[in-house]
Amino acid sequence: MIEFQNLEKVFNSGGKQIHALNDINLKVGKGEIYGVVGFSGAGKSTLIRCVNYLERPTSGKVVVDNHDLTVLSEKEIRKVKKNIGMVFQHFNLLNSKTVYTNVAMPLILEKIPKEQIKKRVHELLEFVGLEDKAEVYPDQLSGGQKQRIGIARALAMNPSILLCDEATSALDPQTTSSILQLLKKINVEYDITILMITHEMSVIREICDKVAVMENGQVIEENTVFNLFSAPKTKTAQNFVSSVMHDQIPSSILEMIENSDGSNNVFRINFLGEATGEPLLSHIAKKFDINVNMLFGNITELQGTPFGNLIVEFQGLDSEVKRALDYMKSKQISFKEVKSHAS
Structure with missing residues (x-):
């Protein structure tokens, strides 16, 4: 479903080269909830931004649904990206628009007929438990409600892949738990593959199937969640496990x-x-x-x-x-x- 092959990303800053990603090789299988954990600056967000091509790799391959993005045209990449939803840490909602319009926006941009948009939006608002909030504005919502709207918007185009970039970092523990259960429900009921970026090992423990640990732009350990929690091999992984165990x-x-x-x-x-x-x-x-x-x-x-x-x-x-x-x-x-x- 998602595969990184010898992925490299180098940024130029002040005449210096910064290697954000170094020889990343990972596979995310269809239907998995795959977690990538690491401290700030580990390269997690750069990695996930390469999946939807918000960042273009310096070298290596990013394969999404059997499409190598590195060899596709801009038009072909846009077509693949329609199959990818994204959930952000700080929600990225349009405060001047109602909840309904926020969720509908991807459909509006694709010029979907209004009746189809109406049906899809109400279906999604019901799915995330906010069907009564269609006509309110984001400023009237709690953080957890905003993230549910962000998730509904990410699902608008019926994606097969959902990218979550620190989707629970701005939320309190109780709200985090409810959002994670919603993501699990999406994974099971919609058969959507989820790639999660986080620095919270409790998130990995609760819903992920597999996990990769990143440090200094490299994957230093990869395993199933059970195996990593029971026998972490690297010091960084041990520290992450200890933070929740x-x-x-x-x-x-x-x-x-x-x-x-x-x-x-x-x-x-x-x-x-x-x-x-x-x-x-x-x-x-x-x-x-x-x-x-x-x-x-x-x-x-x-x-x-x-x-x-x-x-x-x-x-x-x-x-x-x-x-x-x-x-x-x-x-x-x-x-x-x-x-x-x-x-």
Whole structure:
């Protein structure tokens, strides 16, 4: 559906070259909700603007619906762009126009007959839950309502792709959740592929299928949401996951580990789905000659599936600890040793 092949984007500023995108290779499959996360300046917004050609790549390819945009004429690009909707961080509504006209604007520009416009606009306003706001102006709406109108406008031309550039960053947490559920509904009911740009890992956790982590114009990690949350490989991804999982070990516990006699072993154990409810640690304490000391633990949800994260200390002989670890492997329980110098 969307594919970036060796994508590069270089800006010239003050006689210097700024590499906003460096050798990006990503594929977004049909029907997916794909998230791209990164800190400010990582290149996320430049990447999404290359999809609808608001930014023209310096080199590489952008393939949308089997069309390589880099070789198309302006007329051909405009035709492809009609199949792409865009939702902005700050709504980009016309304050001098009613809600009805804001939603209708893409249809008006395409000179669609008025009766068809009327039918489509009312259908969309009903879908986003604002059918009673057709004749009001954007200034009379809350932030969440404005974004719903922005989403309705983005859907006006029946796109198969929806681009969301920090679509929830200007909203409070409760409103963010309602907008994300609306986007999920759009994905399921309209079978629309969604590419989301965000710096909020909670957004990724709630609705995305896959995620790419960007830093300094590069994709440094890519995975399914489940796999990235359970075993982030890069430091940046680990920091993003920790921001919503709150799984950092308190400094006092780290100091205790540092000052131990070396006979203790500390591990991070992850549980998924039904395994979160099983008494694993109780079984290990009874089955092997070790003491189990739980240092930290929480259970959250990844798109409705329970995800448990425990940090435990196994106290005992190395041979017994090894037997306990082999037992967890046999149960396909994911775990990783926590080093005493971890931060």
